Amino acid sequence: MTDIDIRKDGHAGRITLNRPKALNALTYEMCLAIEDALWEWRADPTIKLALIDAVGDKAFCAGGDIAERYATGTAGDYAYGQRFWRDEYRMNALVSEYPKPVVSFLQGFTMGGGVGVGCHGSHRVVGDSSKIAMPECGIGLIPDVGGSYLLAHAPGHLGEYLGMTTDRMGPGDAIHVGFADLYVPEDKWQGIKAHLCADGDLAALATAARPAPDAPLKEAQAQIDALFGGGSLGEIVDTLRADTSRFAQDALARLSRSAPLSLACTVAILHQLRAEQGDLRQALQLEYRFTSRSMEHGDFIEGIRAAIIDKDKSPKWSHDLDRVSDSDVAAMLRPVEGTEVTFERRSEA
Template sequence: MVPGHRRYGGRRSSTGERRTLVTDDVLLRTEGRAAHIVLNRPRALNALDHAMVGAIDAALSAWETDSSVATVVLSGAGERGLCAGGDIRAIHDDAKAGGTASAAFWRDEYRLNARIARYPKPYVALMDGIVMGGGVGLSAHGALRVVTERSRVAMPETTIGFVPDVGGTYLLSRTPGLLGTHLALTGAAVGATDAQLCGLADHFVPSALLPHLREDLARLPAHVAVERWAQPAPEGELAAAREWIDACYAADSVEDILERLLGSGVPAAKEAAVTLQSKSPTSLKVTLEAVRRARELSTLEEVLVQEFRVSCAAVTMPDLVEGVRAQVIDKDRSPKWTPADLASVTAADVERFFAPVRDEPTF
């Protein structure tokens, strides 16, 4: 039995013995040769907290040496999506109180992200519906990443005065051209085809076929099961936008990027500029620097250490508390950023986010 979980239940199925391991917010079960992790906070869009990270890590530890488990499958409860990200209300409260709980959460979460990336058994992420922030960290580092027509994949951290983490800057720094820089700064959500183009997903399976895929994962090798149900994805949007995205986001600074976007004459570029103008100026400058530095780092683990430093700095700054207040708590969508404009964010202000901190994660 995986440590820390409450009870077995379940019944026989056509795929063989089914065992279910139940917790409040993470459901763990095996069906045939597949072990399933189900994020189970549907009313919170399966937002990830520290206890859930521990439960998932413990399950992966147990299944890694369990010869009866050939494949691990991640999915989310409810109809809305896999995971909307970390529990930002808890992070807001910790930041407001000057606590240390967020750093402890990120340390374990980033270790889990790295573990998923190097997991020795096929790790299949069913990225149906909303997949954002911490949900990307749980899924996009997996071996087989399945998107559907309902998928909306994003790293929207600049909206709340934060910076992409969970290995997001590693992934977004390695997209074709500067698509990842565009996604990191704007926080834009992409569908199935664009997620594949950006290296955030591998296969498209219509959501109606996911039950059949789950059945096959119980009895077939993971890659065989996924490829059996995979189909060509619907047309995306980013490939056609590469020309203006690459030209505009190659500028040296956020200010110059904005100038190019506004002057490009492309309506979508102007929309991107308007989006950037609503984000935290500090978050934009730190995010651009983080993505560019991540491109020069060799491994996911190195990037996760950088992200830990950035996250620990962000939690001490006013914009994270203010961003969560405006977007999630009061929902007035009118954050008052500090500083309020890009010109007031200096190079020294940005550099402070990358300074080493205590108790950095080790892998």
């Protein structure tokens, strides 16, 4: 059994994540395999679309496999993690810019690295079990793998809310926010996949799609926009503290569990992308400015220790909510010294 099953099936190039016991967490080798397959299929006239799915009912992909990055980072080797992020981000851009349709089926948890694989394609399918989130601030990172681009283009200030609180979206909210396109009952998925492979015709998707379920965040849009419209972490925190509603206090409690430096940089990145109308490539490059420094100068190692290694859920962050300065943010988001994210096909492929 391999971690990823890549094959041709009729008129479809198939990519199936196959680590169900690990919630299909994405390894470095899986990232490279996805990239290689997509490049190969670009020039294959018999392949009309790429179809990405996963084994198991609990998760499409619950994130990136961070154990190796933690191990190397604690040993003072930051180069491995930096290379992982650069290669992963290049793959994310390839999915987004692919000249053929990319259809993804997002059951269960789709978080972090799973968003990078499954939420940049042309036809993103969700069902009743779908739970999509960007939980990176909770482990000392920022919404990456192009997640900042999706959040920056979400209606109003839902991007700040989701990126900072790490709240999960059900199928209706995922479509409303822009992380998915189609709601299809999951008992129809296997039949649709068979049709897609047999004839490469996307009509089967349109026929099976149903009206999206309720979107609670859409209903809370006005309140979220009022609470998360501040220009910095400090302004948003002040607004939340001044609002005694249950919604605001719950959001504040969620923020209080995440890394303040990550929260502040998330706000800065989303505002910059909106102001400059940045595209996905710019988002990935901005994200890399942070992630490439996250082990040595940020809270990533501590966040993983508390959440995954020791599991004490008591991280000791480098900053308090009220003490993240503009200079702290600027230091994490200044241009990268050394190798940056590039988007050309890697030479060893």
